[in-house]
Structure formats: structure tokens, C-alpha cells
Amino acid sequence: MAGASSRTLLEKSPHRLLARAVAEAARSLGAEIDPREVEYVVSESPDPRLGDYGVPLARFARRHRLDPGELAERVRELLQEEPLVAEVVEARGYLNIRLSAAEAARLLAEALRREGEALGLVKTEEPMRLVVEHTSANPVHPLHIGHARNASLGDTLARLLRARGHWVETRFYINDMGRQVAVMVYGFRLAGISSVPEGVKPDHYIGLVYAITHTLADIEQLKRRLEELKKQGRGDSEEYRETLRRLDSLVADAARLRERDPELFDRIAEAIKGRDPDRDISEIMRAYEQRSDEQLVKLFRSLVEQCLCGFRETLERMNIRHDKWDWESDLAWTSMVGRVLEEARRSPYYTIHRGAEALNLQPLLEDPVIRKALGVPEGYEVPPLILRRSDGTTLYATRDIAYTLKKFREANADKVYNVVAAEQRLEQLQVRLALIALGYRREGLNTVHYAYEMVNLPGQKMSGRRGRYITLDQLLDQAVAIARREVEKRSPSLPEEEKQRIAEAVGTAAVRYALVSVSAPKPMTFDINKALDFEQSSAPYILYTHARAANILAKAKQRGIEIDWDNMDHGAAEENPLRRRLAIQLLQYPYIFTKAADEQRPELLVAYLNRLADTFNKWYASGDSAVNEPDPAKRSLKLALVAATKHILANTLRILGIEPIERM
RNA sequence: GGGCCCGUAGCCUAGCCAGGAUAGGGCGCCGGCCUUCUAAGCCGGUGAUCCGGGGUUCAAAUCCCCGCGGGCCCGCCA
Incomplete structure (x- = not known):
């Protein structure tokens, strides 16, 4: 069995190679440089003539009071021993390396042969x-x-x-245990029902009861306040007018809620009349915390459980399951x-x-x-x-x-x-x-x-209390519907069942992908039309690329072509700039993956997927066909690149909770 | 009043923690490419006072200070 594994690729990633070389060179000159410090600043070179990756070496020399020329010379010596480094180029304070695509392809092929579909997923040495x-x-x-x-x-x-x-x-x-659940339970009591009617998604119905109850309770509260103010002879105070304005807005919310289920609304409205909802709700909350009313505890648990069933159903569509x-x-x-x-x-x-x-x-x-x-x-x-x-x-x-x-x-x-x-x-x-x-x-x-x-949302702010929200179910339905139209347009001949399966996969994937694409601390305005734009930088783009790679491999298999590991022309990776770029990008994957995991930054994977799919599609479009390659050794190399791309796309999509599909 | 987060082309976004090479992508818009492995693709063009002002530095989108705009938090709420 060949030697290199994904761990080898990680150790040989340009970031690690450069970091080790610089740190070691500095040590030989009597300075301590943390390799991580170097690793962070490794970047792709802006111009292919200057090499593939580089590091601003001059700044390390300055910071550690080393002679820049001497440091560069030591680094160069170290790097030249590495077969993956074809050339060391110095330019404008940078020390760059040009990688040997042939060596990259060789390492990649070895890892692919050894690990197959698990390519790139380097396990930690310190599992927690x-x-x-x-x-x-x-x-x-x-x-x-x-x-x-x-x-x-x-x-x-x-x-x-x-x-x-x-x-x-x-x-x-x-x-x-919060007041919110007590409000919801209160609403069911007022309506005189103890469970969600058949045929309605439970969380949707519960949301409606909750919003109606909350809004009506608030209306009662404001009415009481107005009475009080009037009694105090403050009927023309600013507070009175402000309360009145709030009441108006609540009444408008209530009217909208009533439209959704007039019968339910009227029942709760009738029951709440003349009550003190605040006191009732507090009483319910206390009784639940102290478990003083067995019937009530049962009602709480049962309603919440019904709501959770609704959650599970929605989450399932997004491939999300909780262990506990x-x-x-x-x-x-x-x-x-x-x-x-x-x-x-x-x-x-x-x-x-x-x-x-x-x-x-x-x-x-x-x-x-x-x-x-x-x-x-x-x-x-x-x-x-x-x-x-x-x-x-x-x-x-x-x-x-x-x-x-x-x-x-x-x-x-x-x-x-x-x-x-x-x-x-x-x-x-x-x-x-x-x-x-x-x-x-x-x-x-x-x-x-x-x-x-x-x-x-682009319009107004969401509010659960007022029932103002777009549910995730609606959003997913909409996404699937858009995907379905696309499938219909592009692959009208597919069987109905497969069309729907693809639409479901693509639509839900688009939503998940869009949500992790923006870094977490950034506020997000979710424009459904943008998120479901099935262009580049979207789940459909990545899925399409994956399906394309799968298709090439399927076609090769159909023609009886297999990758011949022992007769593979690794040097062919150098012949074409896009093959070369693809090989080098694939080599980078273990580094990106481990960094994303160790720093808990899934958005790094999204960025990488976009770049990889981009390179693969450009290569594909350039007409440098794999299955039609006459030279068997070159063909093996090309197919290995396709297979590596497919596995890495598939693995990364799965990490994002997206199931890759073979056809679309 | 105090604190935290965000501000990059018409729109969305990467880069900021760990300062360095002409600020990457995408959408949109304009123009091209389907008899060769899937055109949800590819090629070309268009577009940026990196919110503003100071400072530190050989070097600032990145660090510091002062502002501006947006969001959030400062409960015997959850």
C-alpha cells in the first residue's frame, strides 16, 4: 500500500511547509518563531509567475532582528529538499514557493487510493x-x-x-418553565381543548393559540390601564394617548390573527373577557413549577411534546436530529x-x-x-x-x-x-x-x-407573540417549489418521483447553505429570493458540480474504464494550468478541514467548496475530457482528480448537513 | 449613561483576531459559448472614498483614539 495519507497532505500543505521551514531556519539563526505565527500569514500569490504560495518573510526577519537575506537563504535551503516544492521565488519582501503539481498529484492519488471516500477527513490526535x-x-x-x-x-x-x-x-x-409556555397552556384552557386537532401541524396550531392568547391578554391589560388612568382623571395625559396607540396596534394584530381561525379566536376572546390574564398566567406558572396540579402538569407536558413533534418534523427535513x-x-x-x-x-x-x-x-x-x-x-x-x-x-x-x-x-x-x-x-x-x-x-x-x-426579514421584524413570522416550513416549501420548477425546466424527462426527490434535496440544501455562508456574528437579512438563487455560491451550484463529477465517473465505468493506480502519469498534472490548479487545491483540503474544525469555523468550508467547484467547472468547461483521454496513464490521473473532487465535495456537503446527489 | 456586535461596489459577502504583494467571490447589468464527460455550467466586460476623521508604523480594510449609522444587552423576564 502506498505511503501518503490525508495526514501527509496536511503536513505537506503549503501553510505547514512554509511555517516549518521559516521556524526552523529562524532557530538555526538563534531566533524563536512560533510556526503558527507563520502559518497564519501564508497566502496565495497574486501572480502565478511569482509562485503559488508565499509568506512575507521580511517582516519576520525584522521582528526578530535577523538578516533578511540570510533568513531567506536558510528557508530556501530547507524548502529545496522538499520534493513538493518545485521552486522558491523571492519578490517584494515575500518568499514564495511554486509547487510541483506532479508531486501534489502523486500524494493525492496515494491518499485517495488508501482512503477512498474518506479522503481528507484527518482525525484529531486529541479526541474530546x-x-x-x-x-x-x-x-x-x-x-x-x-x-x-x-x-x-x-x-x-x-x-x-x-x-x-x-x-x-x-x-x-x-x-x-417560562411565562411563554404558561401563556400557551392558558390559551388551550380558555379554548377548552387539551390537544391539537387532527390534520394540523401541531407547532403551527400551538403558535396560533399562543399568539392569540398573548395578544388578547395584552389587550385586556392595556384596557385595564386605560380605565385606571381615566379614574385618576388622566384621560388626556401623554401616557393615556400612548397606551391608546399601543392598543390600536394590538387590535390590528388581533384582527389578523382572527382571520386565521375565527372560531378559535372567538372562543379564547370570549373566555378571557373580564379575567385578569396576568394573574391567571402567574398562577399557572407557579402551579407547574410546584407540581401542585397533576392535570395541569399533564397538559403542559402533552402540549409541549406536541409542539416538539412539529419541530422534529421540520428539523428532519433539514437533516437535523438531536441526541438528547x-x-x-x-x-x-x-x-x-x-x-x-x-x-x-x-x-x-x-x-x-x-x-x-x-x-x-x-x-x-x-x-x-x-x-x-x-x-x-x-x-x-x-x-x-x-x-x-x-x-x-x-x-x-x-x-x-x-x-x-x-x-x-x-x-x-x-x-x-x-x-x-x-x-x-x-x-x-x-x-x-x-x-x-x-x-x-x-x-x-x-x-x-x-x-x-x-x-x-427584509420587511418588518418578526414577532412570535404577535404571530408575525415566516415559518421555516413555509420557507422550505418555497425553496423546494423553486427547485421543482428548475428541475422541470432542465430535466423534464426524469420520472416524477426522482424530480421531487431532487427538488426536496436541492431546496432544503439551499436554505442550510445560505445560513452558514454568513459568519455567525454578522447580523443577517434573510432575503428568500437571494438565498434561493440557484447560481454560483449556493448549494445547488455545489450539488450540480458534485453530480457532474459523479456523472463523469459513471460514464467511465460504463465504458469499462477504471483508474489504474500503478500506471498513472502524475506529471500530466503539470501539463494544463487548470489540472494543476485543481491538484493543488485538492491537496489543500486537509488543512482547510482541520482548521475549520479546530477553530469551529464552518464558513471556511463553504468558501473552500465554492473555490473547488469553481476550479473543477472551469477545468470541465475547458474541454480537457477525462473519459475521452486516449493515453491510459493520463486518463488515470484525470479520473483520480475527478474522484478526489467528488469525494471532497461529498464529504464537505455532508458536514454541512447536505446529502450529495448523483444526478440533477 | 455604560458595554458588546456589525458597517467592504446598486445589493450580498470573504479578508480584520495573528498589519505587508494590484482588496477576493457572488448577485445585478452588457456581450459571447450547447453535434465531444450534465449550460443549475463556462468565457469576456461593468462596477469599491474598505462608514468618516485623527494616530501608530517602512507599511493600515486589518492595530489605537474620537465620531457617525444599524442591531443587541445592562430584569427578583426567558
């Missing part, structure tokens, strides 16, 4: 046990585009880390939250803040190790964290501390990733600091807030 919590949407309305960003990022992160060889468990935190589903209420009902409180009382950071039990987290920020690990700037002030209300009930953050510990314990985890919106930054920081305050330093420092910014 990891938990990724993601999606965790409130079970009161259907998933919308914002949840889809969370779910896509979370699922991709989990798949990426698994591909890298870590043990990963995904979890969904079921937030059933954790109920927030289970934390409150068992001793877990109680134990957190006991431990807090023994902590030196325990304090009574305005009559409530709390943790004073500020002193922890004096420790620079903690600050650095949690990414907190110097001088940052963190407010005390209330753990228990004066009335004895616990808070979201308290339960979240217990939950984080549960995640560590049950999975015996080394690290926990929380894929949670950026707006929760403070709460996430407080939870991590609280863990440290309670003596769980390792857990606190190894909990990662994987933050992402909100997704907005």
Missing part, C-alpha cells in the same frame, strides 16, 4: 468528548428563520467536530437546582442582593486567566446574578447553571458548546462565571458560547 446544545426554541410557536440559523450552525458544528474524530452529543433544551432532549422542568423538580443553591450558599461569592439570594461575580473578573478564557475585556462590570426570587422560586439562569453541569456530567464532557443568540451574551457569561464561583472552574472555563446574530 463534546456536547453541542443548539436550537432550543421555545415550544410555543413554529420554528422560523432565526431558529434555522441556530439549528444549521449547531448541527454543522456537531457534524464538523464528529468528522474530526471527536465524540459529540447534541442536545435540545426544552424551555417549558432535556426538560427544564426536570431540573427544577429534581434536586439539581436545589444543589446549585446549596453550593452557592457555601461559596465565598454568595451575597444577598436587595433581599434576594445572589452571586457577586465581579471579583472573578480580576483573574486575567478567567477574563481571557471568557473573552471579557478589562474593566468590564458584571451585575450580580440573582439565583432565587424573594418568593422562593428560581430563575432561568439558576436552572441554566444546573443544566450546564448536567451536560458535563451526563456526557462526561470535556467541553460544552452552547449555540445561543448573541443577545444572551450577558446571561451566558454569568452562567460561566457562576460555575467558577461554585467551584466548577473546569466546567466554567470549558463552556463556550457559540454566539450568532439575529436574522431579520
Whole structure:
């Protein structure tokens, strides 16, 4: 069996080659340079005449007070021993290398022969046990585009880390203790029903009940306020007029909601008349937390479970499945939250803040190790964290501390990733600091807030409380419908069933791809027409390229042509600039993959996919056919390039949660 | 009031942490290419005061300071 593996490709990636050479050369001249420092700044050369990759060597020489000429000479000597380096070129402060495409092709072919479809997926030498919590949407309305960003990022992160060889468990935190769920349950009680009617997607119906109830409750509240103001003789105050304006807007929302199900709306509206919804809801919430009403507990659990069924159905379409589903209420009902409180009382950071039990987290920020690990700037002030209300009930953050510990314990985890919106930054920081305050330093420092910014729609802002949202189901349906039209146009002769299968795959893939294409901390405006643009830089483009590569291999097989590993003209990779570029780009994959995994940056994979597909399509269009190549040794080389491209596209798509297809 | 995130062509986006080579892509728009492995493709053209102003540096989209615009957070909410 041949020698090179994907790990070899990783070690021989231009980044690593240059970094090692520069670090070693510097050491021989008496200076210490961290190879990573060099690796970061390796870049592609702007002009092929200057080589393929380069590093601004002059700046390292300057920084470490070395003679630039001497350093360059040492680096050159080291690199010239490497068969993959065809030439060393110095230009404008840079030291560049031109790679030997023949050697790149040889290494690539060896790795491909040895690893087949697993090409490029280099396993880590330090596997860890990891938990990724993601999606965790409130079970009161259907998933919308914002949840889809969370779910896509979370699922991709989990798949990426698994591909890298870590043990990963995904979890969904079921937030059933909040006021929102109580509002939803209240609505079902008012409507006099205990489950979602047959034939309706449960999360959609629950979302409607929730929005109606929330809006009507708010209307009741505002009406009461207006009465009060009038009684106080403040009927012409600014507050009165402002309240009136808000009421108007709520009434408009209510009218829209009524249109969706007049009968349901009227029933809830009739039942809520003359009640004090705020008090009712608080009462329901308390009864659930204390488990004082068995019927009610059953209703809560059953409705939430129905909503989760809806979530699962939607997530399934996006190839997302969670390993574990954790109920927030289970934390409150068992001793877990109680134990957190006991431990807090023994902590030196325990304090009574305005009559409530709390943790004073500020002193922890004096420790620079903690600050650095949690990414907190110097001088940052963190407010005390209330753990228990004066009335004895616990808070979201308290339960979240217990939950984080549960995640560590049950999975015996080394690290926990929380894929949670950026707006929760403070709460996430407080939870991590609280863990440290309670003596769980390792857990606190190894909990990662994987933050992402909100997704907005081009029009108005979404609001679950008012039922103003585009559901993920609608979005996926729309995407599939667009894909279906395309399939119809391009492949009218395919059987109906296959057309639909392709449309489903392409449409849902387009949504996922678009969501991970934008880096997480960037706010996103989701324009459905743009996301579903089936042009370059989209899932359909990558899928098409994959299908194209698959088609070439299928055609070769049809003609009885196989890759002859022992008679392969690696040198042929040098003959054509596009073959050459493809070989070098493929060689780069293990480096990109490991970097994406180790830095948790799936968007690097998206960028790479676009570049690889681009090069492959250009090569394809240049007419340098693989199956029609008469020279068997050259043909083997070309087919190896096609196969490597196909496997790498397929593997990377799978990491993005997209199932590659052979035909489209 | 304090803090965090974002600001790159008409639109979207990479690069910023770890400063260096003419700021990469995509969409749009204009013009080409289907009797050879799939035209969801390819080729050519068009388009950027890198939000503004200072500073550090041999060198700034990138680092620092002051502003501007957008979003978010500062609850005994979740």
C-alpha cells in the first residue's frame, strides 16, 4: 500500500511547509518563531509567475532582528529538499514557493487510493468528548428563520467536530418553565381543548393559540390601564394617548390573527373577557413549577411534546436530529437546582442582593486567566446574578447553571458548546462565571458560547407573540417549489418521483447553505429570493458540480474504464494550468478541514467548496475530457482528480448537513 | 449613561483576531459559448472614498483614539 495519507497532505500543505521551514531556519539563526505565527500569514500569490504560495518573510526577519537575506537563504535551503516544492521565488519582501503539481498529484492519488471516500477527513490526535446544545426554541410557536440559523450552525458544528474524530452529543433544551409556555397552556384552557386537532401541524396550531392568547391578554391589560388612568382623571395625559396607540396596534394584530381561525379566536376572546390574564398566567406558572396540579402538569407536558413533534418534523427535513432532549422542568423538580443553591450558599461569592439570594461575580473578573478564557475585556462590570426570587422560586439562569453541569456530567464532557443568540451574551457569561464561583472552574472555563446574530426579514421584524413570522416550513416549501420548477425546466424527462426527490434535496440544501455562508456574528437579512438563487455560491451550484463529477465517473465505468493506480502519469498534472490548479487545491483540503474544525469555523468550508467547484467547472468547461483521454496513464490521473473532487465535495456537503446527489 | 456586535461596489459577502504583494467571490447589468464527460455550467466586460476623521508604523480594510449609522444587552423576564 502506498505511503501518503490525508495526514501527509496536511503536513505537506503549503501553510505547514512554509511555517516549518521559516521556524526552523529562524532557530538555526538563534531566533524563536512560533510556526503558527507563520502559518497564519501564508497566502496565495497574486501572480502565478511569482509562485503559488508565499509568506512575507521580511517582516519576520525584522521582528526578530535577523538578516533578511540570510533568513531567506536558510528557508530556501530547507524548502529545496522538499520534493513538493518545485521552486522558491523571492519578490517584494515575500518568499514564495511554486509547487510541483506532479508531486501534489502523486500524494493525492496515494491518499485517495488508501482512503477512498474518506479522503481528507484527518482525525484529531486529541479526541474530546463534546456536547453541542443548539436550537432550543421555545415550544410555543413554529420554528422560523432565526431558529434555522441556530439549528444549521449547531448541527454543522456537531457534524464538523464528529468528522474530526471527536465524540459529540447534541442536545435540545426544552424551555417549558417560562411565562411563554404558561401563556400557551392558558390559551388551550380558555379554548377548552387539551390537544391539537387532527390534520394540523401541531407547532403551527400551538403558535396560533399562543399568539392569540398573548395578544388578547395584552389587550385586556392595556384596557385595564386605560380605565385606571381615566379614574385618576388622566384621560388626556401623554401616557393615556400612548397606551391608546399601543392598543390600536394590538387590535390590528388581533384582527389578523382572527382571520386565521375565527372560531378559535372567538372562543379564547370570549373566555378571557373580564379575567385578569396576568394573574391567571402567574398562577399557572407557579402551579407547574410546584407540581401542585397533576392535570395541569399533564397538559403542559402533552402540549409541549406536541409542539416538539412539529419541530422534529421540520428539523428532519433539514437533516437535523438531536441526541438528547432535556426538560427544564426536570431540573427544577429534581434536586439539581436545589444543589446549585446549596453550593452557592457555601461559596465565598454568595451575597444577598436587595433581599434576594445572589452571586457577586465581579471579583472573578480580576483573574486575567478567567477574563481571557471568557473573552471579557478589562474593566468590564458584571451585575450580580440573582439565583432565587424573594418568593422562593428560581430563575432561568439558576436552572441554566444546573443544566450546564448536567451536560458535563451526563456526557462526561470535556467541553460544552452552547449555540445561543448573541443577545444572551450577558446571561451566558454569568452562567460561566457562576460555575467558577461554585467551584466548577473546569466546567466554567470549558463552556463556550457559540454566539450568532439575529436574522431579520427584509420587511418588518418578526414577532412570535404577535404571530408575525415566516415559518421555516413555509420557507422550505418555497425553496423546494423553486427547485421543482428548475428541475422541470432542465430535466423534464426524469420520472416524477426522482424530480421531487431532487427538488426536496436541492431546496432544503439551499436554505442550510445560505445560513452558514454568513459568519455567525454578522447580523443577517434573510432575503428568500437571494438565498434561493440557484447560481454560483449556493448549494445547488455545489450539488450540480458534485453530480457532474459523479456523472463523469459513471460514464467511465460504463465504458469499462477504471483508474489504474500503478500506471498513472502524475506529471500530466503539470501539463494544463487548470489540472494543476485543481491538484493543488485538492491537496489543500486537509488543512482547510482541520482548521475549520479546530477553530469551529464552518464558513471556511463553504468558501473552500465554492473555490473547488469553481476550479473543477472551469477545468470541465475547458474541454480537457477525462473519459475521452486516449493515453491510459493520463486518463488515470484525470479520473483520480475527478474522484478526489467528488469525494471532497461529498464529504464537505455532508458536514454541512447536505446529502450529495448523483444526478440533477 | 455604560458595554458588546456589525458597517467592504446598486445589493450580498470573504479578508480584520495573528498589519505587508494590484482588496477576493457572488448577485445585478452588457456581450459571447450547447453535434465531444450534465449550460443549475463556462468565457469576456461593468462596477469599491474598505462608514468618516485623527494616530501608530517602512507599511493600515486589518492595530489605537474620537465620531457617525444599524442591531443587541445592562430584569427578583426567558
